[in-house]
Amino acid sequence: MDLSGIIGYITGFAIMAVIYAIFSLGLNVHWGYTGLFNIGIAGFFALGAYTSALLTTASPDPLMFEDYIFGGDLPTRLGFWNLGIDLWFFVALIAAALVCGIVALFIGFLTLRLKEDYLAIATLGIAESVRIIFLNEKWLANGSKGLYRIPKFLGELVSPQYYDYLYLGVVVAILIVLYIAVNRTVKSPWGRVLKAIREDELTTQASGKNVFNFKLQSFIFGAAIMGIGGALYAHNVRFVDPVTFDPLLATFIIWTMLMVGGSGNNKGAILGALVVWGIWTGTQFLPGFLSDPNLRYVMVGLLIIVVILLRPGGILGEKRVISRLSETQPGDASPEI
Amino acid sequence: MTTSGPQTQRLIPKWSAGYSVVAGFLILLVLGLFSIVKMELVVNGLFLGAIIALGAIGLSLIYGILNFAHLAQGDFMTLGAYIALFFLGTLLPGMGLESSGLGPFTFGYPVFIALPLTILAMVAIAIGLDVLIYRRLRRRGVGRVVLAMTSLGLAIGLRGIVQVIWGGDTYQYPRLSKAFYQLPMGIRIPPDNLFIGVLAIVLVVVLYLFLTRTKLGKAMRATSDNMDLARVSGINTENIIKWTWALSAGLAATAGVLLAIFQAQLLPIMGWRLLILLFASVILGGIGNLYGALVGALVIGVAAEVSTQWLNPAYKIVIVFVIMIATLLIRPKGIFGVKD
Numbered sequence: 001m002d003l004s005g006i007i008g009y010i011t012g013f014a015i016m017a018v019i020y021a022i023f024s025l026g027l028n029v030h031w032g033y034t035g036l037f038n039i040g041i042a043g044f045f046a047l048g049a050y051t052s053a054l055l056t057t058a059s060p061d062p063l064m065f066e067d068y069i070f071g072g073d074l075p076t077r078l079g080f081w082n083l084g085i086d087l088w089f090f091v092a093l094i095a096a097a098l099v100c101g102i103v104a105l106f107i108g109f110l111t112l113r114l115k116e117d118y119l120a121i122a123t124l125g126i127a128e129s130v131r132i133i134f135l136n137e138k139w140l141a142n143g144s145k146g147l148y149r150i151p152k153f154l155g156e157l158v159s160p161q162y163y164d165y166l167y168l169g170v171v172v173a174i175l176i177v178l179y180i181a182v183n184r185t186v187k188s189p190w191g192r193v194l195k196a197i198r199e200d201e202l203t204t205q206a207s208g209k210n211v212f213n214f215k216l217q218s219f220i221f222g223a224a225i226m227g228i229g230g231a232l233y234a235h236n237v238r239f240v241d242p243v244t245f246d247p248l249l250a251t252f253i254i255w256t257m258l259m260v261g262g263s264g265n266n267k268g269a270i271l272g273a274l275v276v277w278g279i280w281t282g283t284q285f286l287p288g289f290l291s292d293p294n295l296r297y298v299m300v301g302l303l304i305i306v307v308i309l310l311r312p313g314g315i316l317g318e319k320r321v322i323s324r325l326s327e328t329q330p331g332d333a334s335p336e337i
Numbered sequence: 338m339t340t341s342g343p344q345t346q347r348l349i350p351k352w353s354a355g356y357s358v359v360a361g362f363l364i365l366l367v368l369g370l371f372s373i374v375k376m377e378l379v380v381n382g383l384f385l386g387a388i389i390a391l392g393a394i395g396l397s398l399i400y401g402i403l404n405f406a407h408l409a410q411g412d413f414m415t416l417g418a419y420i421a422l423f424f425l426g427t428l429l430p431g432m433g434l435e436s437s438g439l440g441p442f443t444f445g446y447p448v449f450i451a452l453p454l455t456i457l458a459m460v461a462i463a464i465g466l467d468v469l470i471y472r473r474l475r476r477r478g479v480g481r482v483v484l485a486m487t488s489l490g491l492a493i494g495l496r497g498i499v500q501v502i503w504g505g506d507t508y509q510y511p512r513l514s515k516a517f518y519q520l521p522m523g524i525r526i527p528p529d530n531l532f533i534g535v536l537a538i539v540l541v542v543v544l545y546l547f548l549t550r551t552k553l554g555k556a557m558r559a560t561s562d563n564m565d566l567a568r569v570s571g572i573n574t575e576n577i578i579k580w581t582w583a584l585s586a587g588l589a590a591t592a593g594v595l596l597a598i599f600q601a602q603l604l605p606i607m608g609w610r611l612l613i614l615l616f617a618s619v620i621l622g623g624i625g626n627l628y629g630a631l632v633g634a635l636v637i638g639v640a641a642e643v644s645t646q647w648l649n650p651a652y653k654i655v656i657v658f659v660i661m662i663a664t665l666l667i668r669p670k671g672i673f674g675v676k677d
Contacts, residue, residue, distance in 0.1 A: 035482065037482045037485065037486070039408070039489060110662060110665050110666060111665060113669075114665065114669055116481070116482050116485075117405070117406035117481070117482070117485055118620070118665065118669075120406060120408075120482075120485060121406070121613070121616045121620065121661070122661075122662065122665070124612070124613060124616075125613050125617075125654075125658035125661060125662075126658070128613060128654050128655075128658070129654065129655045129658050132651055132652065132654060132655055133655065135651065136649050136651050136652065247609075248493070252489070252493050255486070255489070259486075292501060294497055294500035294501045294504075294505070295497065295501055296497070297493055297494065297496055297497025297500060297501075298494050298497035298498055298501060299497075300490075300493050300494075300497075301490045301491060301492070301493035301494025301495070301496075301497055302490070302494055303490075304486065304487070304489065304490030304493070305470060305487055305490040305491060305494065308474070308479075308483060308486065308487050308490070309470065309473060309474070312479075312483075
């Protein structure tokens with residue numbers, strides 16, 4: 001492989017790692033900061049990817065036996081909203097976040113009043129249901145053949161061989177925006193309530209906070225981030241079908257990333273995505289039976305258990321800061337005294 | 338751990354709440370008489386429900402005593418089915434014990450050797466995993482969600498091991514096709530289902546007698562009510578936990594083998610696919626409640642099968658999921674819900 005091939009490979013790797021980092025960030029809002037046990041990330045992944053793909057893909061082609069709703073080509077067909085495919089990309093991102101937020105509202109409303117594990121089972125159920133519905137309802141999104149004409153964002157701007165560099169810039173920019181947004185919110189009073197809920201729900205309730213509302217908001221916020229991740233994935237691979245949203249690649253690996261990187265720490269969530277995706281793609285270069293793709297299941301499962309057993313905080317772990325002022329040394333108290 | 342309500346009803350509560358379920362089945366029977374519902378689907382749903390029940394009772398036992406959602410229960414079933422495949426397909430034929438088509442059944446007598454061996458293997462694996470993983474976490478005092486997540490890691494890892502050893506292909510136990518039983522009302526029953534039904538009933542009755550009549554079973558129920566109180570009463574709770582793993586792993590192994598016979602194939606994903614059905618049964622019946630798991634499983638099995646009369650069979654899981662969501666909406670504690 002020559003140098004440009006290697007750089008191209010690394011760019012492709014980096015794009016996927018950054019997209020996974022966005023999911024990891026969304027999961028960190030759920031699990032790291034609020035303690036919500038969402039094991040149906042694949043459902044939000046699929047909803048985000050399909051929403052964005054359906055909104056931007058060209059009309060179904062009867063010659064190819066394609067079939068999906070919205071008829072595609074929305075930017076041109078909705079004359080007064082003809083923003084061009086590139087601005088429409090942002091509409092699709094927002095729509096993906098909205099759809100995931102609405103589904104999260106529904107699931108959260110039903111299960112967040114109950115014990116934690118109900119949310120886990122319900123998210124698992126919604127992920128399976130979403131996958132099965134997209135697989136069997138051919139009119140919705142072309143069934144098992146999937147959508148394979150998803151356009152590039154700013155595709156006309158650069159020649160195809162350099163496009164990956166551009167898209168890497170796009171996903172990194174979106175990751176930075178989301179990172180700042182999540183960091184800001186979890187450090188705000190709202191975010192402190194979330195951490196309080198995670199640590200002790202009863203005490204938080206006794207302090208006059210509506211625990212259910214806060215949990216619901218956190219669940220919707222994290223799910224919307226996952227929707228954006230799904231949309232970015234769809235425009236990167238430019239092909240989505242129900243098999244894409246297998247729980248291993250769309251749920252478990254993201255859990256592993258967050259656990260390895262350090263839940264409760266946004267930098268850890270991003271670092272974990274890079275590390276685990278590196279290990280994941282690295283295994284295919286291993287010699288002999290070690291490159292068996294089935295071993296990846298064992299690896300992902302083992303990583304989760306080993307991290308929980310040996311290093312529950314992950315690589316970075318959560319900073320235990322009570323208050324900025326509590327770090328001050330005794331002696332440099334306020335000048336009035 | 339402060340709880341209110343009828344304490345002695347944990348694990349085995351009063352039957353009274355089950356009338357609605359009995360009424361539901363009677364309505365189905367009437368609908369079947371007027372050929373609105375195919376009775377064949379109802380009957381096959383009951384057999385599927387019997388298999389689900391074995392897995393769900395194990396799940397509910399772990400829920401009741403260890404107090405967490407054991408997400409690897411489905412993959413325990415898968416592993417059990419594949420261990421039995423090792424015995425039936427490799428080890429026993431290697432020893433010259435090879436046969437199929439015993440009596441009316443598709444399988445041969447080696448199943449009766451392989452099943453106990455599989456149960457023993459799964460019990461050993463479950464207790465081993467508890468000692469290696471869960472006991473350490475219990476001693477550290479981690480929360481129930483962390484335990485559930487550990488079991489998720491275990492579920493993925495176990496399925497990976499099955500796929501590494503056996504690959505992703507489908508397998509079958511050695512079998513000989515047999516004619517179905519033809520009953521009135523257009524009911525056709527594969528003969529293997531009789532074995533499934535009888536074995537499930539025997540196991541449930543034995544488990545009931547064990548929990549209500551033996552000292553160990555009573556200690557188990559006491560532990561489920563209140564582990565701290567059980568411990569100060571002199572019950573060795575670590576021992577009870579080992580028995581819990583043994584029972585639920587044994588039930589899961591049996592359910593896995595029966596599922597492989599029921600579907601006439603083994604797939605690495607078979608247990609994981611059943612997990613939602615197991616949890617739906619447990620939630621429908623009321624968490625940590627064995628009657629509930631049994632009745633919930635029968636209802637879920639019948640609902641899943643009967644839905645195929647009108648809907649694409651792929652939607653079974655979606656139907657079950659809708660039932661589960663409806664339960665959470667209307668009666669979050671389940672049909673036999675006990676205050677918790």
